[in-house]
Amino acid sequence: MNANHTNAGSAVMRRPAPMDLKVAPSVDIYETPDAFVITADMPGATKQGMEVTIEGDSLVVRAPLAPRHPGTVSMLAREIHHTGYERAFTLGGDIDRAGVDARFELGVLTLKLYKSDRAKPREIAIR
Amino acid sequence: MTVRFRQNPIFALPFGDLSAFEREVDGLFGSVLGEGGPAAGGFSPRFDVSSTEDSLVVVGELPGLKKEDLKITVHDGVLTVAGERKAPALPEDAAWLRTETVHGRFSRSFVLPYPVESGAVDASLVDGLLTIVLPKAAEARPRSIAIR
Numbered sequence: 001m002n003a004n005h006t007n008a009g010s011a012v013m014r015r016p017a018p019m020d021l022k023v024a025p026s027v028d029i030y031e032t033p034d035a036f037v038i039t040a041d042m043p044g045a046t047k048q049g050m051e052v053t054i055e056g057d058s059l060v061v062r063a064p065l066a067p068r069h070p071g072t073v074s075m076l077a078r079e080i081h082h083t084g085y086e087r088a089f090t091l092g093g094d095i096d097r098a099g100v101d102a103r104f105e106l107g108v109l110t111l112k113l114y115k116s117d118r119a120k121p122r123e124i125a126i127r
Numbered sequence: 128m129t130v131r132f133r134q135n136p137i138f139a140l141p142f143g144d145l146s147a148f149e150r151e152v153d154g155l156f157g158s159v160l161g162e163g164g165p166a167a168g169g170f171s172p173r174f175d176v177s178s179t180e181d182s183l184v185v186v187g188e189l190p191g192l193k194k195e196d197l198k199i200t201v202h203d204g205v206l207t208v209a210g211e212r213k214a215p216a217l218p219e220d221a222a223w224l225r226t227e228t229v230h231g232r233f234s235r236s237f238v239l240p241y242p243v244e245s246g247a248v249d250a251s252l253v254d255g256l257l258t259i260v261l262p263k264a265a266e267a268r269p270r271s272i273a274i275r
C-alpha cells in the first residue's frame with residue numbers, strides 16, 4: 001500500500017470538517033434624495049471579520065461567523081446552520097463608487113451609497 | 128466540498144425602472160397588511176442550545192435588538208427569552224425599495240435538561256448574538272466517584 005492510500009484511509013476516519021455554508025443576509029433598502037441605504041441583518045458577524053468590496057458594478061458583503069460553542073460537550077438543539085454571510089449587489093451608474101459609508105452595530109450592517117451629482121434632484125432656477 | 132447557499136447570494140439591486148415597479152408592488156402589499164414598510168410580525172429568532180462540562184449555553188440571533196428590548200426568565204425549569212424587534216424608522220423624504228427583514232414580538236421557551244443555578248445565569252448581547260450561560264446545579268455536574 002502506498003502513502004496515498006494511507007492518507008485516504010485516515011481521511012475517512014476523521015470527523016468531517018464543518019461545512020462552509022454561507023447565507024445571504026436579509027436586507028432592507030431605502031432611497032433618499034441623495035443616497036441609497038442598505039441595512040443587512042448579520043448577527044454573529046464581527047466588524048473585524050466584515051469585508052465590503054466594490055469592484056466595477058458589484059458591491060459584495062462578506063463575513064464569517066465567530067465560533068459560538070467553545071468547550072461544547074454536546075449540541076442539544078441546532079437552528080443556526082450557517083458559517084457566514086455573503087451577498088452581492090449590482091450598482092447602477094448613478095452611485096458614487098468612492099463615497100460609501102459602512103457601519104456595523106447590533107449585528108446589523110448599514111451601507112450608505114451616495115448618488116453621483118448627476119443623479120441627485122436639482123432645482124432649476126427660472127431666469 | 129460543495130458550497131451551498133440557502134438563498135441566491137447574487138441579488139441585483141435595481142435602480143432603474145424595476146424600482147418603480149417594486150414600489151408599486153410594495154404599495155399593494157402595504158395596503159393589504161394595513162401598513163407599508165418592512166414586514167410586520169413573523170419574527171422568530173433562531174437559537175442553538177449546547178452543553179459544556181459545567182453549563183448549558185443558549186445562543187440566539189437577535190439582530191437590531193438592544194438589551195432593553197429583551198426579557199429573560201428562568202422559572203420551573205423553563206428558560207424563556209422574549210422581546211421585540213421594532214420596525215426601522217424611514218427618514219423623511221425617503222422611500223423603501225426593498226424590505227426583507229422581519230420585526231415584531233417573539234417569545235421562545237426552552238425546557239432545561241437539568242437543574243441550573245438560576246441565581247448565577249449570565250447573559251450577553253454582542254453584535255446581534257445573545258449568549259446565555261446557565262451553570263449546572265451541583266447535583267447535575269459530573270462527579271468522579273472514588274473507589275474504595
